[in-house]
Amino acid sequence: MDDKTKKELEKLALQIRMGVVEEIKARGFGHIGGSLSICDALAVLYGREMKIDPKNPQWPERDKLVCSKGHAGPAIYSVLAVKGYFPYEEIKTLNQPGTNFPSHCDKKKTIGVDMTTGSLGQGTSLAAGMALGDRLKGRDSRVFVIVGDGESNEGQVWEAFLFAAAKKLSNYVVLLDNNKKQLDGYVKDVLDTGDLAAKMKAFGFDTQAVDGNDIEAMAQALERTRQGGEKPYAIVMDTVKGKGIPDVEQTMANHSMNIDAEQCDKWLADLQKAYAAFGE
Amino acid sequence: MKIVYNGEKDSRAFKDILGTQLQALAEEDPDVIYLDADLMSCIGTAKWAMDSNQGINCGIAEANMAGVAAGLSASGFKPYIHSFGPFASRRCYDQVYLSAGYAGNPITVIGSDPGVCAAFNGGTHMPFEDMALYRAMPGSTVLDIADCNQLISVLKQVKDMDGVKYIRVGRKNCAKIYADGEEVPIGKGVTLREGKDAVVFATGILLHEALQAAETLAKEGIEITVVDMFTVKPLDAACVLQYARETGAVVTAENHNKIGGLYSAVCEVLASGEPVPVEYVAVEDVFGEVGPQDYLQKQFGLTAEHIVEKVKAAVARKK
Numbered sequence A: 001m002d003d004k005t006k007k008e009l010e011k012l013a014l015q016i017r018m019g020v021v022e023e024i025k026a027r028g029f030g031h032i033g034g035s036l037s038i039c040d041a042l043a044v045l046y047g048r049e050m051k052i053d054p055k056n057p058q059w060p061e062r063d064k065l066v067c068s069k070g071h072a073g074p075a076i077y078s079v080l081a082v083k084g085y086f087p088y089e090e091i092k093t094l095n096q097p098g099t100n101f102p103s104h105c106d107k108k109k110t111i112g113v114d115m116t117t118g119s120l121g122q123g124t125s126l127a128a129g130m131a132l133g134d135r136l137k138g139r140d141s142r143v144f145v146i147v148g149d150g151e152s153n154e155g156q157v158w159e160a161f162l163f164a165a166a167k168k169l170s171n172y173v174v175l176l177d178n179n180k181k182q183l184d185g186y187v188k189d190v191l192d193t194g195d196l197a198a199k200m201k202a203f204g205f206d207t208q209a210v211d212g213n214d215i216e217a218m219a220q221a222l223e224r225t226r227q228g229g230e231k232p233y234a235i236v237m238d239t240v241k242g243k244g245i246p247d248v249e250q251t252m253a254n255h256s257m258n259i260d261a262e263q264c265d266k267w268l269a270d271l272q273k274a275y276a277a278f279g280e
Numbered sequence B: 001m002k003i004v005y006n007g008e009k010d011s012r013a014f015k016d017i018l019g020t021q022l023q024a025l026a027e028e029d030p031d032v033i034y035l036d037a038d039l040m041s042c043i044g045t046a047k048w049a050m051d052s053n054q055g056i057n058c059g060i061a062e063a064n065m066a067g068v069a070a071g072l073s074a075s076g077f078k079p080y081i082h083s084f085g086p087f088a089s090r091r092c093y094d095q096v097y098l099s100a101g102y103a104g105n106p107i108t109v110i111g112s113d114p115g116v117c118a119a120f121n122g123g124t125h126m127p128f129e130d131m132a133l134y135r136a137m138p139g140s141t142v143l144d145i146a147d148c149n150q151l152i153s154v155l156k157q158v159k160d161m162d163g164v165k166y167i168r169v170g171r172k173n174c175a176k177i178y179a180d181g182e183e184v185p186i187g188k189g190v191t192l193r194e195g196k197d198a199v200v201f202a203t204g205i206l207l208h209e210a211l212q213a214a215e216t217l218a219k220e221g222i223e224i225t226v227v228d229m230f231t232v233k234p235l236d237a238a239c240v241l242q243y244a245r246e247t248g249a250v251v252t253a254e255n256h257n258k259i260g261g262l263y264s265a266v267c268e269v270l271a272s273g274e275p276v277p278v279e280y281v282a283v284e285d286v287f288g289e290v291g292p293q294d295y296l297q298k299q300f301g302l303t304a305e306h307i308v309e310k311v312k313a314a315v316a317r318k319k
């Protein structure tokens, strides 16, 4: 990846983070930690890797994204807004009466959201069905599924992974957001999931473990998932819950936070500064 | 029973009660064991339960939690399990049904944030069908909680009861209805107000709405009976029949789909016993959505105003 592309993607990641803060600022609270940890992955996906057309969001041949940890909706809405699926201002209606932007991803409400999620675990099977469907229909499309490390407590997740490997769904790409935390605290204290990369490998996935908050590393890892073959792909992303906003990173209980507008403005100013530092 | 209702909210939130009462029960009885699915912080139990042998965090794996609880029950424990309503019902229904219900391993299931109480978590987290599911489980007890003191009383009563006990309860503050220390016996409707023109059987957050509706109606010369029918199963059939006979017009009010909950339960009794006009205040057969609770109550027709309308409709249908 050349330097220019890398810069573009890093800028996109900052824009996604700004959007997340704008959404939460308008409502006063939201699932900030798990939204921020996946912004870099989303930047590489929507900025480079995925075959998409924001003008034609239902294009059957497109690549699809299932955010199985559905509470990271704010991050998805932000990247879709930046990519022009709908007017940017609309995301500021997050969780207002009648909104098209609910806490959890909803494909019937939000243009560009490929699947409804929110009950943890279910997105993994949905994505497997979509990947199988694309293959049976002869479409050259991949399905990316973002799964939380806490979410992988769910048995359904492992049923879906068994299925994807057994059916050789090489167009099924798991991005496991290993941010080490779930709702009640650290994953290792709540329900230790052990070595997730080893588990994915044992389940028959082509597995890479990378720094999920590093644009370049993510780009490389995703490139590898283009090659098809006989195995589904897994990228176990080493990430930080709350990444990109030090105050949030350092808050222990950062799953869902109440945040006032003044605080958000400070964070927005910092993100804006980092964005400006890239120059034109 | 001492009623202290004046329309004001209790200073305590349901989640505070859950946190302290589950701890108190565990301290009193070494066989009490509390299991959660990564939502301890949401009901105020994390402080004690994360470091206690009587608190087990099962992670986000509700079906496994239900099965483990049933196994603990078979080993002599009295398990209380908790998750948000949809995950404490739909997500682990077969495990509760077979491993606990059918196999005869009694457990208590707490489903928090029923119906529109799920508010900002939105449609995926908004159970309008949990009572229908649990009512259809043989030998079950289904409770829709309206008040903090009622919750305290109920948490104690279910401990040594047989079968599967399902408690649906919010996490926020709710109107105060019962005096501190009151015991509210499971299986009995509680009459909170008497009037001859109609009876409203209400549960959960709709009980406060029903009492507000009663005030409005009284000003218009319509006197209604209001019953807290928090035990939706086994339903207090004698109470339903008595007030149906006395008033001749029945309205049910619940934060649930009209299918399978309180409305269904009351109609099942009245159809064979005392077929009088019945109207319902409940969610039409639709999915939930996101928003503030007050908005959602209006959106889904769950307010005092809706009860007033339905009472008038029921009264108008009287022979």
Ligand SMILES: Cc1ncc(C[n+]2csc(CCOP(=O)(O)OP(=O)(O)O)c2C)c(N)n1
Binding pocket: A033, A034, A035, A037, A069, A071, A118, A119, A120, A121, A147, A148, A149, A150, A151, A152, A177, A179, A181, A182, A183, A241, A255, B037, B038, B039, B060, B087, B091
């Ligand atoms: C089936 C189910 N159970 C419980 C919840 C409530 N819940 C929402 S997010 C969450 C924690 C998720 O942890 P993780 O997957 O690690 O997400 P992240 O830390 O990346 O935000 C829980 C328990 C849910 N949405 N679905």
